[in-house]
Amino acid sequence: MFRQVKQDIQAISERDPAAKSIVEIIFCYPGLHALIAHRFAHYLFKKKMVLLPRLISQTSRFFTGIEIHPGAKIGQGLFIDHGMGVVIGETAEIGNNVTIYQGVTLGGTGKEKGKRHPTIGNNVFIGSGAKILGSVKIGDNVKIGAGSVVTKPVPGNTTVVGIPGKVVVQHGVPMKELQLRTKNICNKEIRVEEMPDPDQETLLYLVRRVEMLEKKLAEKES
Known part of the structure; x- marks a missing residue:
């Protein structure tokens, strides 16, 4: 365990330009505290203990804002930057x-065992x-x-963006050149980028939702 913690500290030192010293990392990085x-x-969870590991996990969550289930398996050199709101499930x-x-x-989708x-x-x-959800690799x-938001397996050496997540780069090569397409929003043709944009997709969903609710309201009034 101590060797893993040492590698976790080294990972922060190498990947965070804001880290000025080992002492700063040890005392000021909640991601490291949550990992320790x-x-x-x-270790206790693997010894078939249940309550004590959960208590440690919940106490760590209270102080760091990072929730890691004791059952999660974590390799060497994990760097949780900032960390607030990170959730790692039991079988991750x-x-x-x-x-x-x-x-x-x-996390999970709430459907599997x-x-x-x-x-x-x-x-x-x-x-x-x-968000990476479900038993995906x-x-x-x-x-x-x-x-x-990723709910399907992702092959190695790729870049994924959007809702749902789509592969846009594979082995350093863009899947296709950035293109433009038109979408009908509120009876207006608007040109938008083909590359998935989480904020854009969310706004489009909200617009469609409002249109649907207005339609149902109009039907009830009539």
């Missing part, structure tokens, strides 16, 4: 040298607010854009 608590809780598995930003969820959380490969980058060297 998890390493110990996971994380490889080596993974970077996770604030607001990330490695057994293995119900994601498996993350090595050298994966997960942007802030991204994320390959090595994957980048997941901020705000993306």
Whole structure:
């Protein structure tokens, strides 16, 4: 466990330009504090203990804002930057040298039993607010854009963005050139980028939802 913690500290030192010293990392990085608590809780969890590891996990959540279930399997060199709002489920598995930003969820869909959380490969980058849900496998060297929602397996050496997550770069090569298309919004043709944009997709969903509600309201009034 101590060797893993040492590698976690080294990962922060190498990947965060804001880290000025080892002492600063040890005392001022909640992601590291949450990881240390998890390493110990996971050790107890593997010893078939239940309550104590959960208490450690909940206490760590209170102080760091990061919730990691004791059953989650985490490799070496994980860097949780900022960390507030990060949730890692019981059957999640994380490889080596993974970077996770604030607001990330490695969760389930609420439908499965057994293995119900994601498996993350090595050298994966997960942007802030991204949600990876279900028992899906994320390959090595994957980048997941901020705000993306991923519910399907992702092959290695790719970049995924959008809601739902779509592969836009594979092995460093764009899947296709950025194109423009038109969408009908409120009876107006608006040109939007083909590349998925989480904010754009959310706004489009809200517009469609409002239109549907207005239609139902009009039908009731008539």
